[in-house]
Amino acid sequence: GPSIVWFRDDLRLADNPALRAALERDEPVIGLYVLDEESPGIRPLGGAARWWLHHSLASLADRLRERGGTLVLRRGPAGRVVRETVTDAAAGAVFWNRRYGGHERDIDADLKSRLRDDGVEVASFAGSLLFEPWTVKTGAGTHFSVFTPFWRACLGLPTPRPPLPEPREVDGPRRAPASDTLDDWALLPREPDWAGGLRETWEPGEPAARRRLRAFLADDLDGYDRARDEPSAGATSLLSPRLRWGEVSPHTVWHETLDAGQGGRFLSELGWREFAWHTLYHFPELATRNLRPEFDSFPWPRLKPSLLRAWQQGRTGVALVDAGMRELWHTGYMHNRVRMVAASFLVKNLLIDWRRGEEWFWDTLVDADDANNPFNWQWVAGSGADAAPYFRIFNPELQAKKFDGDRHYVREWAPEHLGDPPPTPVVDLGESRKAALAAYEHVKRAA
Numbered sequence: 001g002p003s004i005v006w007f008r009d010d011l012r013l014a015d016n017p018a019l020r021a022a023l024e025r026d027e028p029v030i031g032l033y034v035l036d037e038e039s040p041g042i043r044p045l046g047g048a049a050r051w052w053l054h055h056s057l058a059s060l061a062d063r064l065r066e067r068g069g070t071l072v073l074r075r076g077p078a079g080r081v082v083r084e085t086v087t088d089a090a091a092g093a094v095f096w097n098r099r100y101g102g103h104e105r106d107i108d109a110d111l112k113s114r115l116r117d118d119g120v121e122v123a124s125f126a127g128s129l130l131f132e133p134w135t136v137k138t139g140a141g142t143h144f145s146v147f148t149p150f151w152r153a154c155l156g157l158p159t160p161r162p163p164l165p166e167p168r169e170v171d172g173p174r175r176a177p178a179s180d181t182l183d184d185w186a187l188l189p190r191e192p193d194w195a196g197g198l199r200e201t202w203e204p205g206e207p208a209a210r211r212r213l214r215a216f217l218a219d220d221l222d223g224y225d226r227a228r229d230e231p232s233a234g235a236t237s238l239l240s241p242r243l244r245w246g247e248v249s250p251h252t253v254w255h256e257t258l259d260a261g262q263g264g265r266f267l268s269e270l271g272w273r274e275f276a277w278h279t280l281y282h283f284p285e286l287a288t289r290n291l292r293p294e295f296d297s298f299p300w301p302r303l304k305p306s307l308l309r310a311w312q313q314g315r316t317g318v319a320l321v322d323a324g325m326r327e328l329w330h331t332g333y334m335h336n337r338v339r340m341v342a343a344s345f346l347v348k349n350l351l352i353d354w355r356r357g358e359e360w361f362w363d364t365l366v367d368a369d370d371a372n373n374p375f376n377w378q379w380v381a382g383s384g385a386d387a388a389p390y391f392r393i394f395n396p397e398l399q400a401k402k403f404d405g406d407r408h409y410v411r412e413w414a415p416e417h418l419g420d421p422p423p424t425p426v427v428d429l430g431e432s433r434k435a436a437l438a439a440y441e442h443v444k445r446a447a
């Protein structure tokens with residue numbers, strides 16, 4: 001019977017090992033995507049992510065159709081839905097590229113053994129990371145908690161395989177199993193439609209992702225090291241949502257970057273992505289629990305909802321933070337330097353638990369994923385792997401001078417800060433810094 005390719009965070013045809021395995025089997029191929037908002041432990045997608053997913057699936061379905069194939073959409077707990085689809089299609093095989101979160105791995109492992117019991121061929125592949133988490137180990141056989149030796153160890157492993165070519169034909173079955181439509185899923189916002197800024201900013205889908213990669217390598221790779229920290233320079237790749245949804249694979253980015261020139265610094269950013277995913281693999285509760293348990297004793301004061309709201313809406317009175325939070329709301333993206341400053345301000349000046357910030361980013365970022373988002377929040381909060389020490393508190397004004405000296409970024413996103421008088425900060429930067437350091441004493445005592 002037909003082969004099912006279960007697409008997850010790998011919405012592409014090129015360099016897709018699961019798809020290639022299906023094509024090699026020489027039976028009709030059925031693409032399947034399951035919207036799973038029910039399995040225990042699976043984190044429901046945020047609003048911006050749902051927007052991206054809608055468009056990326058639409059693009060993938062078109063591309064499969066152009067090649068003779070089909071994409072079946074189904075909703076429900078993945079373990080059950082995949083088996084139902086196998087039955088409906090009388091499929092003989094199921095292929096997928098691996099996931100690395102704890103609950104996802106449990107679901108996939110359970111499904112694999114059930115399908116095998118049913119006599120269905122199943123295989124999983126490495127498609128979303130350059131290095132499988134269990135292959136990167138310290139001399140003592142444990143996993144790394146510091147980035148530099150982690151990345152050195154990765155670079156000492158066999159080099160990531162070259163990307164697989166994009167298939168020209170994907171023959172579908174004569175009769176495809178029943179499918180939902182994307183409209184059934186209502187992934188797009190209705191009233192109010194807040195996605196205008198997302199539509200202006202992004203074009204989801206594999207072809208646009210590949211174009212973006214090529215344009216970045218041709219125009220910006222040379223200047224990347226110098227300008228990557230300036231939020232108005234447009235110097236970074238903007239590949240994060242594309243990698244998040246797997247519209248382009250890290251292998252493709254890796255090899256095309258090396259073909260284009262040096263790119264050591266840029267490739268080490270891909271290394272941070274690997275490090276975050278490996279950390280999630282070893283610590284599945286990354287989004288909810290402090291990686292360093294001494295932070296459990298951090299005395300978070302009672303939440304002041306008005307302060308959290310001011311931060312979410314970009315009305316803190318601190319220019320770079322406000323600009324960043326509004327860029328995020330409008331575009332579903334924020335420049336990395338500004339993410340660090342805005343996150344630090346929430347945790348260390350407003351003394352709000354990093355998990356509240358992580359949840360907001362989860363809902364508003366188009367690139368939010370289960371590893372990078374909580375990993376980076378914990379990195380900023382000081383509770384994470386190879387984290388910035390808690391006592392190193394970004395001064396958002398100095399950061400703005402250093403990285404937005406001409407104020408282009410603040411002018412674009414929060415122009416009232418160029419007015420006279422500028423807005424007043426919701427907390428005094430010096431006083432709040434002192435309060436954060438005093439709270440941190442508890443963590444030191446617990447360590």
Ligand code: FAD
Pocket residue numbers: 228236237238239240241243244269270272273274276334335336337339340343361365367368369372373374376377380
């Ligand atoms: P480039 O500078 O062009 O980097 C290339 C790629 O490397 C990125 O696309 C990304 O895949 C990876 N990368 C770069 N920096 C990091 C990093 N610090 N950690 C992990 N991978 C990195 N990135 C996400 O992809 N998803 C998130 O949910 C996310 N949440 C974040 C939350 C906070 C508080 C902070 C400080 C950072 C977060 N980042 C997240 C990391 C980083 O800000 C973005 O990956 C980056 O801004 C994306 O822009 P770019 O693609 O132009 O990056």
